[in-house]
């Protein structure tokens with residue numbers, strides 16, 4: 001085990017998520033019942049390690065489903081733009097729901113398999129973890145990308161309407177300065193998500209190089225594959 005709680009009472013090594021010592025039942029940390037959304041998002045900026053560790057500690061992973069659905073919408077919204085930037089096929093609103101189903105069909109199995117593989121790899125390395133924590137930390141680590149859907153998308157839609165997605169004409173021609181600014185913020189939010197992926201691996205393993213590689217692979221699988229594969233297949 002690379003990351004664990006040492007019991008102050010009997011010195012037993014306990015899993016990171018554990019509330020009580022397996023040997024003497026002493027409390028190892030404060031109890032976290034629910035994820036407090038306000039303090040979670042606020043602390044994500046100040047203390048990302050503390051914030052994501054609380055997601056592991058939380059008994060109820062409330063907001064998980066809402067965050068997961070918003071993440072799915074985010075991946076879908078990137079796929080709009082990728083379709084229109086790549087020269088192969090433009091986004092056709094006639095096929096809106098087919099495109100959406102395509103994203104679900106790719107994203108859902110990748111997300112589940114990735115979480116399960118990480119869980120199994122860490123178990124093999126000797127870490128005691130829970131699968132539900134893996135699902136939750138991947139979802140909550142994507143909070144910056146999710147914030148773009150909640151905060152930025154309405155602004156983009158208000159300023160550019162469907163042109164933001166159709167690129168016909170391109171937002172860079174319509175309002176060049178604002179388009180670059182918004183794309184810049186979108187890029188920063190995605191980079192921040194990548195960083196939080198690193199954080200969630202590092203919390204568990206305390207290994208820097210492993211966490212960087214694992215974060216890059218996970219980010220590519222979750223944001224790249226569900227977008228690129230449907231573009232070429234349909």
Ligand SMILES: [Zn+2]
Pocket residue numbers: 007008009010011012021022023024025026
């Ligand atoms: Zn103990």
